[in-house]
Amino acid sequence: MPVARPEPQEPRVIAHLDLDCFYVQVEQRRNPALRGQPTAVVQYNDWKGGGLIAVSYEARKFGVKRSMRGDEAKHVCPGINLVQVPVSRDKADLNVYRSAGSEVVAILSTKGKCERASIDEVYLDLTDAAKEMLSESPPESSEFIFEEATKSNILDLTSDASDREENVKAWLCRADADYQDKLLACGAIIVAQLRVKVLEETQFTCSAGIAHNKMLAKLVSGMHKPAQQTVVPSSSVQDFLASLPVKKMKQLGGKLGSSLQDDLGVETVGDLLGFTEEKLQEYYGVNTGTWLWKTARGISGEEVEDRLLPKSHGCGKTFPGPKALKTNTAVKSWLDKLCEELSERIQSDLNCNKRVAQTLTLHARASKENECNSVKKFPSKSCPLRYGTGKIQEDAMKLFESGLHDFWGYRNTGWSITSLSVTASKIFDIPSGTNSILRYIKGPSSGASSTIVDPSSTPDLTPFVVHEEQCQPSSSIKEDCDNSSLAKQCGATEEKGVSKKLSKAQESGSILKFLSQSQSAFHEKRNFDGLICSNQGHESSSGASEAGQHGKTNINTAGDHSAGNTWMLNVEDIDPDVVGELPLEIQREIQGWIRPSKHASTKKRGSTISSYFSPSRR
Template identity: 30%
Template sequence: MASRFTAGNLAALAASAPAPTAARRAHSPLRVVAHVDLDAFYAQCECVRLGLSPDTPVACQQWQSLIAVNYAARAFGISRHENISDARKKCPHLVLAHVATWKEGEAHWAYHDGEPDVASHKVSLDPYRIESAKIFRMLRATCAWVEYAGIDEAFLDLSALVHDAVCEHFPHIAAFINNDPPGDTLLPLPGPLPPDVSFTGTLFPIDPNAAELDTADPSPDAATTTTTTPADWDDVVLMLASHIVADLRARVLSELKYTCSAGIATNRVLAKLCSAYKKPNNQTILRTAAVPAFLAGTSLRKLRGLGGKLGSAVAKRFGGVDDKNDEDEDAPDNDTAEPPLQTTTTKSATPSLMIPQLLLVPLPQLIAELGHDTGTWLYNVIRGVDDSEVKLVPASKSMLSAKNFRPPLRSSEQAQKWLRIFVADISSRLRDAAAEARDTGVTMKYPATLVLHHRKLGTSGGFHSKQMPIPLGATATSNLDTLEEVLFSAAKTLYALTEKEAGMAAMYPCANLSLSVTGFAAAMAGMKPINGYFAPTKQVDVEVDEADDEEDDNEVITCEDCGRAVKTEEKREHDDWHYALALEQQLRAEEQTTASIATSAASSTSSAKRKDPGTSVRAKSKAPKLEKGQRRLF
């Protein structure tokens, strides 16, 4: 009896498969994708740095809020974005580790004693980026096809590794392939399994009512293995992949002391859902036959790409519910530099739309309501169908460093101190990007444009923006050593020009300042050296959503917030643009509220005298909610 799968399906997994390799793998029913997710990553980094046991309740503190909480602390009911005093009440022995910061006037980030002052410090994520880079180097040493999905998560296309493992463990298949059969030839069945071929991890049951799910601890130190005779090769490739991932997780834990969870499935969407199924320090395998049962218990908003306005609109239109405030406490840490300003998390009291409800909506209706591309994509993804590729190319096309100033800046001397910090921050990330490019064999791309954004305090200030080109040298490594000074010189020039053109009255007090580099491109032979290139250039005012140079990449996604078509690799920059606009609106509203209260207080002297001196008149407001993958600007 023959397999349901063909020689072509298996051949598409091989590293030597004809180009385009990634596209061929993405359409093979035997493809295997893993999603690796570090458990409460920021908190884990602090545990490792401080030499603490994972059983110690630890929270990562930023100003007066918590941005990451380890699982030992969660056992006490502590959650992210909770304020310090409430967390202390729940767990008096909670260890609080404040994030590293850049201090005004200093040239490097550091962990400072006590609680840093928000007025003179800026958050640094560099310690977490450094640890993340170590983990990614380990991932890439095992698998050649690793996609950066965030500071604490990655997608791995394990297809080539699994192809080689199939040939190693099943000699009859290796001999079959060596005969070079036509691609549509059906494969022979696997037959009896070798002793070392089994599932390791949590195996989701095909029938959720059956007692098939093994709930024993499947961590690398105590792996749960399930050996069964598979129906076909789709089970075998997942078995082999489960061992590859378990070994990889064990090495990350042994060498770097970090635990991670993983999901193993046939595509990116399912792998990501599985990684969150059993956390922490676990891995879940989802067989093709178990996909319907797995998705039957899944909320629509758990699907990648449906966590924002699109998911909310779909839930409201087809399910009659609005679950826009639904938040997953176990969601991975985002690469953010600031937590939301609110100190508590509001969860929706409205039930979420479950996937089985949406399965009843026919494809023509989805297309009529959402458009052809979005409707078709949604129809497929709720059925577990996803052909998106695991990509090597980093998604980010910009780097930004910024800060809100409270109290505001009142002189160019103060501004230059912060520009120095912004430049050091960006330069550090460029060095990390260069190291990553060397590790992956990808051509390093360098920023072509430096952009300055300035915002005056008060409703009449508005944004002032200027940009100038950054020279790119032909020898990239040596240029990184001088790039920081070149960027600082350019930043001072941009600020001086902005100050001159806008006038001092329009500049101060300064409420927000940011510096970004965009337009990343490979250095071309024949370009001038970076340290001899700077010359006066024409300054051009730009909008916040400046466009980058186009690349030869036609894959686009629809932004959930504004409905625009955005290239995949531009998503992070587009998210930053949305947040910049939302932040501007928030600050204006806050200042209007503060001014209104102050005016009211001034006009009512008797009320002001009765006011408790310790009570603030400043209004509190909520920062815009971040979607998965978005980053704070300061």
């Protein structure tokens, strides 16, 4: 499964940062009384004290471990504080941790390329920053070395003595070091500064690894915890890896690592050196073979991606043992909750980050009632994602039914569902440039009276028909773009004002209208899609009066032109005949959205609009 990537020849400076027992720190910040106390974060307190998902270092001293139950933890550490994960819609709600994680990313992304690797981990490519420091204020000629940096752990540097910090300082400042080590030293200083900054601004401590590639940085970031950093000079790599148990390497913690042990007798990474690349390829295929060969030598060309946001959003829940779901209505009820949360999260992603998700996937685990415990897997199913809670719920249920159908094959014995999850993926940025056609669509803040477009240049689009119920306004965009207030703000999501305005705009003849198909056959995969609309901040209008109309608070129709309101217009289908009547420029744009689909809907042979943000087009 792992794949080797070509090697950059220039030396890089890569850091991996990892928040220490992150969920615990988040809870400790919320309740400072927990600081310095043995503490763990637990979810679902009802059964055996719930499961631990994060454990403070004080509690670890007592032998408390992740994957213990709350009860066991209490047993080995009677004084432990157990904090529950927030629950909403009867499931764990991780949003507080997600947004706390983004706080950290926001700080770390200021220095070089930054990749959000997980909710509490980040990779940085500090090559440029390190080079800059080396040329402008090299440590060797600097009077003062940032103190936190002198607390670094340098692999290979004997570090037990009382003069440890002096040794480290000396290493960081060595004038006779090679270029690579000098870069690493700069990297270590930069990371130390960043960690202090993170602490100051978020109160979170983190640990870090600094090396020439991701693999090594990650490998050592957890070596000295908490709140410490470790540097890997290339001269130390060989010896370090030689004695390292294979299972400690990322990607070798599972079956592949076990296979190395059991089938090849490889216990340490050093043992791997006894195999030629060809031999490893014989066992594990070309890609994995090469990857293993390079890994054994500390070689990894994997780049730090420039990505601050997750690539997908998922919500799930398990229903262990007696809690397994056995009826369609139970499934529906849970699916509805999961979809509600998912809908909120993608809506927030749209508002805050101007991103749209294209695919909805449903996963489930099921077992058959009596009879031979079939090992059959419940198939995962996916379909184009339509925005709007109701639509997501509807589609998810259809996906479930379709999966269930496959699951039984021909004979329906009873089933029970032990886990359910829905995921939104294939997320793309909304192009920020001028979105020509969108100018013909009025946003929530444009009253019918204020016209965005010049009527004379506005084509007559009357043949299109807007279906109001397809209009799905976003919730307020105002703030919340740290999603700390996500749940709160996304609660007020239904808004009638928009459809009203769309109708008004429709009357005025300055709006693009779409033809809708009947809801028919889902199985034939109607190719639905949505259109993102945004009034890029021109025109100021009558917000206050509008805001009064819909009873919900929190709806932000007016103002905030800097952000621009974003909402979703769902489109079921478009009549190709009508497209032909539009101005050529618009036609071309629309053609761009259209991509052929194997499972095109029964109607109107040919294409359906699939997505405005097709990945294939720039």
